[in-house]
Amino acid sequence: MQKLGDFKLPHFFNYPPYFTLQPVRDIREKQIQLWKELILEYCRFQKIFVVGLEEDFPLFSNTVIERFLSHEAREAFLSAVVSEGRGEWLDKGHRKCLILWHRIQEWADIVLNFVKDNGLEDSVMTIEEIRSGIESRGTERKARHFQGIFS
Helix, strand or coil: CCEECCEECCHHHHCHHHHCCCCCHHHHHHHHHHHHHHHHHHHHHHCCCEEECCCCCHHHEECCCCEECCHHHHHHHHHHHHHCCCEEECCCCCCEEEECCCCHHHHHHHHHHHHHHCCCCCCCCCHHHHHHCHHHCCCHHHHHHHCCCCC
16 A cells, blocks of 8 residues: 555555546546545645645655646545535635635534533633643643644
């Protein structure tokens, strides 16, 4: 199985047709789903928050099979991430995409549950204080969710 650093790539990454947008609707939907999941998993694993369409992003090419994604394919896959609520375009030209490991509502729930679970409901705290403050040291949620956020 091929790897990018410590990240294990799925088998389809070595299948040349997956680097070309497929014309048959059902196959294209499956292709988009696989790429969307791969992009989200890779970004979470590598703690990547922004993906640029025109930048050298490791998933957009596979030198082993000498394939790369077209601009159209990159935009289609990132648009699918955005349409699922797992990303936001950072510009009107759709050149940079903010990747959300969780949807906005999921992040809100994570923060709210952390506050409730740790008895911090009557305090005023910034995300930085939650992420690295003394009140969150040793808590389960800090280690799992807040490491790598906004750093």
